[in-house]
Amino acid sequence: MIAEFRLPDLGEGLPEAEIVHWHVAPGDAVELNQTIAEVETAKAIVDLPSPFAGVVREVRHSAGDVVAVGEFLISFEVAGAADATAPDATAPDASAPDPHAAAAGQSRTAAPAEVSAAPSADDDVQTPNLVGYGAAPRTSARPQRRTRGGRPAAGADTAVLAAAPHDAVAPSAPEQARHERPRSTPPVRKLAKDLGVDLALVAASGAHGVITRADVEAHALRAVDGASAGIAAPAPTESTPSRETRIPIRGVRKATAAAMVRSAFTAPHVTTFVTVDVTETMRLIEALRADRRLEGHRIGVLAVVAKAVCLALSRHPELNSHWDEQAGEIVRFGYVNLGIAAATERGLVVPNIKDADALDLVALSDALGDLARVAREGRAGLDQLSGGTFSITNFGVFGVDAGTPILNPGEAGILGLGAVRRQPWEHEGAIALREVMTLSLSFDHRLADGEQGSRFLREVADVLREPGRAMLLR
Amino acid sequence: MTSIATGKASLTMGKALGAGLRRAMADDERVLVMGEDIGKLGGVFRITDGLLDEFGTARVIDTPLAESGIVGTAVGLALRGFRPVVEIQFDGFVYPAFDQIVCQVAKLHYRTRGRVRMPITIRIPWAGGVGAAEHHSESPEAYFVHTAGLRVVAVSNPQDAYTMLRQAIASDDPVVFFEPKRLYHSKGAVDLDAHIADAAPMGLARVMREGTDVTLLTYGAQVTTAMDAATAAEDEGLSLEVIDLRSLSPVDYRTVAASVRKTGRVIVTHEAAREAGVAAELIASITEQCFHYLEAPPLRVTGHDIPYPPAKLEKHHLPDLDRILDAVDRVLGRPNSFPEVTP
Amino acid sequence: MTYTPTTDTEHRSELDEPVQLLTPSGQRRRDPRLDEWADDLDLATLRGLYRDMTLARRVDAEGVALQRQGQLGLWAPAQGQEAIQVASARACRADDFLFPSYREHGVLLVRGAAPADLVLSWRGEVASTYDPAALNVAPPQIIIGAQTLHAVGYAMGIQRDGADQVAVAYFGDGATSQGDVNEAMVFAASFSSPVVFVCSNNHWAISEPVTVQAAHPIADRAPGFGIPSMRVDGNDAIACTAAMRWALDHARGGGGPVFLEAVTYRMGPHTTSDDPTRYRSSDEVDLWRARDPLTRLEALLRAEGAFDDAFRADVDADALSFTTQMRSAAIDAVSAAPLSVLDHVYAEPHTGLEEQRHRFSAYLDGFDGDEGSAR
Secondary structure (H helix, E strand, O other), rough: OOEEEOOOOOOOOEEEEEEEEEEOOOOOOEOOOOOEEEEEEEOOOOEEEEEOOOEEEEEEEOOOOEEOOOOOEEEEEEEOHHHHHHHHHHHOOOOOOEEEEEEHHEEEEOOOOOOOOOOOOOOOOOOOOOOOOOOOOOOOOOOOOOEEEOOOOOOOOOHHHOOOHHOOOOOOOOOOOOOOOEOOOOHHHHHHOOOOOOOHHOOOOOOOOOOOOHHHHHOOOOOOOOOOOOOOOOOOOOOOHOOOOOOOOOOOHHHHHHHHHHHOOOEEEEEEEEEEEEEHHHHHHHHHOOHHHHHOOOOOOOHHHHHHHHHHHHHHHHHOEEEEOOOEEEEOOOOOOOOOEEOOOOOOEEEOOOHHHHHHHHHHHHHHHHHHHHHHHOOOOOHHHOOOOOOEEEEHHHHHOOOOOOOOOOOEEEEEEEOOEEEEEEEEEEEEEEEEEEEEEEEEOOOOOOOOOOOOHHHHHHHHHHHHHHHHOO | OOOOOOEEEEEEEEHHHHHHHHHHHOOOOOEEEOOOOOOOOOHHHHHOOHHHHHOOOOEEEEOOOOOHHHHHHHHHHOOOEEEEEEEEOOOOHHHHHHOOOOHHHHOOOHOOOOOOOOOOEEEEEOOOOOOOOOOOOOOHHHHHHOOOOOOEEEEEOHHHHHHHHHHHHHHOOOOOEEEHHHHOOEEEEEOOOOOOOOOOOOOOEEEOOOOOOEEEOOOOHHHHHHHHHHHHOOOOOOOOOEEEEOEEEEEOOHHHHHHHHHHHOEHHHEEEEEEHHHHHHHHHHHHHHHHHHOOOOOEEEEOOOOOOOOOHHHHOOOOOHHHHHHHHHHHOOOOOOOOOOOO | OOOOOOOOOOOOOOOOOOEEEEEEOOEEEEOOOOOHHHHHOHHHHHHHHHHHHHHHHHHHHHHHHHHHHHOOOEEEEEEEHHHHHHHHHHHHOOOEEOOOOOHHHHHHHHHOOOOEEEEEOOOOOOOOOOHHHHHOOOOOOOOOOOOHHHHHHHHHHHHOOOOOOOOEEEEEEEHHHOOHHHHHHHHHHHHOOOOOEEEEEEEEEEEEEHHHHHOOOHHHHHHHHHHOEEEEEEHHHHHHHHHHHHHHHHHHHHHHHHHEEEEOOOOOOOOOOOOHHHOOHHHHHHHHHHHHHHHHHHHHHHOOOOOOHHHHHHHHHHHHHHHHHHHHHHOOOOOOHHHHHHOOOOOOHHHHHHHHHHHHHHHHHOOOOOHHHHH
């Protein structure tokens, strides 16, 4: 069996030694602890005693050579039951082609290697075989962390993660000389994360530029539509103190209220109504639902209305615009970001579908489905909650016909859908039971006049009455 | 021959400590007390008064003037199976014994993997506010808190002095036991029959006063100051929660964190200097555990980073009621003297 | 009486003359100060001394070799000091308690340390090895002189127990400069405690000669504290035995502390990291090689017809058996699991440490492989 001896750390952290003199040569018989060499370290000249009894096999380095700790010095042929315990020596094609294991099978190093770095056959990696604690030799390999794969006690620290993405510094704003994280307090940061608010975009009202809880709540619900028309207010109870319940005004409700007030008292609202026979639309929907090629896509009334709205808006851009008081301009949008008002557990939110006008009916229907789900789960992100250009509110699901919806702040129009009712209607000169729906359009009278609003509404209604008329619009 | 007091009494802290020692020595014949002037004189603060007459020179040892020697021989006595209670005459004199405390007392259990125990109690009359000469008003607790293997406690009232000293002596671990000398003569109720096994464990903090607005953490004589600050704050409609840590190693973070999560605002106050003091450690741990509950940065109200000043000037150094309330103002966002956070 | 400090080790004044009962060439001498304590030492006792001293020498050489072979991080050679170490320890009773420094390998061997006990701490596997209560030996002390106070405290405990054991403190010439050693002598004298101070003056504290530590013979300090003292030839196993018996008898009988200065020489470096060629001459080392403790005892035994080849072979075999076990204990040592570093800091649960243990354990669990999951 071959036994190797590598240069150990001879004196507390010395990285190398110079060979002064070899006392033995290959072929010499050597006893345990017999002095085989003299080496000089930074501290002293030291005799190296042989760790093995045997015959010298190979000697590397000559007198005058500087040898690093861990480098091979000398090997011996020693007596030992090597053949019985060296499986790799006899079966080189055995399972693990690990060079370290192979080496261990054929030879025995003088000292058990401290497993600090992964063993490697690479000559650059100097694995120390010392046990004394000196400085570990530097490897030329790139520093690497140990792979983790076991059972982590805790997942990612959501507390810290919560802080980061929502404190992102706004990418633009060239006048911002310093890139500072927005100032806030830990609980407010968490709130921002929960509401999907980027603190970098929130105006701070607290002292010294600290963003407060109220700031975040207001910002989060800037786009909320207060479609309170569809929801009957609870009948006022007699206000004797013992029969009152007090609910603190905070959170989503507070922000929603603020947004509604802002909208209602900024834009002059006009609402106009039309009642239309939508039987053909219902038949279309039935047919589309029965079409096997459209399986999985739930196309409903809302999708058809949404499509009609997008088509009509292309011909009535004044209803797809924004009154920019500060800039003194009216912004006409070349796209439709269609918002759909949704009632969630936390209150009313109006997420929008970007570029809804570019989607065909099927895609639009799918997008509506996704939006509904996201809103229901409270996962609507800021991006979805902002940038809308026109909105639809479907209060018909609550069983009412018409309303006077409040505009989503910053938008020109909002279309309210009533319930689809089966009722007597004039049809081809006779009275028949038809599916009938009322559309309620509120618009900003600064951006559109009565005629424009009415014509838009009429066009939407025409598509619902005769879906084929959509082809006239675009 | 032993005259162990029983029942409930109103005792000064000094007398309570003496009663505690007497009781511990009566309960366990392996308990010894040793130190300079503790026998015949009864100690420079009279804490050990009467013990020599009662227990004799075998168990009450007047030592040579050598702090390292006192602690080093205590190590040998502990190896022999005794439970030495060492008195370091004044806080500022503990430094010659520092090597024996840190290198030997603290480490022998660990380095022998549990075979050797060091049930040594090191009593240290501690801290200032008594108009003393130089080196007699030190607060060195941070050095010992930082040393693994030592337990560190600080008492703030006679009952704790009585009970916790007995608990410290009974503990198989070495305990550095800080006694605020400026409270040696203040009286309080002491239940002399208290069973140490039934009493609050030595490592537990105590909520001295419940409150909702700010958590005030402290220990030793500063507890009194903190309670005064809380009373004064009441007049301004503020509700401060005051916690006496009692144990500095380990710290009862369960009690502390529960309070911080409730109030969202925390101030740590101690007489010892600010830099790398015990407050720094507390705040690091509190921030880690209660980050999202914090409405304001945690603050420290401490001695300045100066050697303890001359007696006439010590009042400018000791963190008093006003400095504490200034910090309370700060954490509540009220006008205060703190300079603004520099951007 | 004035004393002129020297920078070499030749004794100039009769004050220095250590008590000697066996010359370097192996002649037996008489000295009235110790004869009564040496005259009854028989050949069997002397052969026992030789056997143990040989073991100490071989163990020491093996320790050095193992360090040079990378098996131990460090070793403090005790070569040359076998006589005082072995003789003093053999004179003690089993229930006496000994407080060694880090160089008293001979003392540990006499008290029954196992081969593994000699290497595992130098290898860095553990801080201390044997159970102090099993050998009645304190763990070796690295803080210079600290153990002298522990010995005195232990002796104060013996007094309180009304027992007749003796505490023995071992330390070097350098240690006598430390405050703790002087405080220990104050305490011991004031309380008349049963402690024997054994100062192995091996002439060097790393590179500082004894003349830096002592402008006056070390043994002469003790009377200044009120402690009887003797300066003895530390390479003379017979004188060391006799002196230790005298000292133990004095202390055990209620006579209070005793101080022995054993004049010897550190033949090797301070530790395997030291290079003595930088501060002392090879001439000085040769001078002391001629005063070797083993050769003089062997010479006496041969002259008495008590040393034959069979004895030689037997002694060598015993030593070889021990050193072979030392070697395998070092090479085959398995390091403790990572989490064990948090054990035994306290005797009773400490919440802060429990928290750290919990976290470190969870951290280790996150890694694949043996190292991560080892407990």
